[in-house]
Amino acid sequence: MEIVFLLTLCLIQGAIGYLIARGRGRGKAGFWWSFFFSWIGWIIAACLSPSETEQNRRMMMNARMIKEAMRD
Numbered sequence: 148m149e150i151v152f153l154l155t156l157c158l159i160q161g162a163i164g165y166l167i168a169r170g171r172g173r174g175k176a177g178f179w180w181s182f183f184f185s186w187i188g189w190i191i192a193a194c195l196s197p198s199e200t201e202q203n204r205r206m207m208m209n210a211r212m213i214k215e216a217m218r219d
Contacts, residue, residue, distance in 0.1 A: 160189075161181045161188075164180055164182065164189055167181075168192040173198055180192050
């Protein structure tokens with residue numbers, strides 16, 4: 148019974164880590180850090196650098212906003 152409780156708790160903590168790191172494109176890493184290290188994993192997930200694809204997406208979005216601002 149304790150194993151089921153522990154596994155459920157780890158899954159919930161991992162899900163929170165996934166949500167924290169998802170905005171940086173590193174959801175899986177955030178899940179595993181939080182699954183194994185609890186709230187310390189949440190801190191690590193919050194400090195992860197954005198993935199290369201996420202950085203490119205942000206740059207494209209910024210370029211689009213600048214281009215639209217220049218038109219006005």
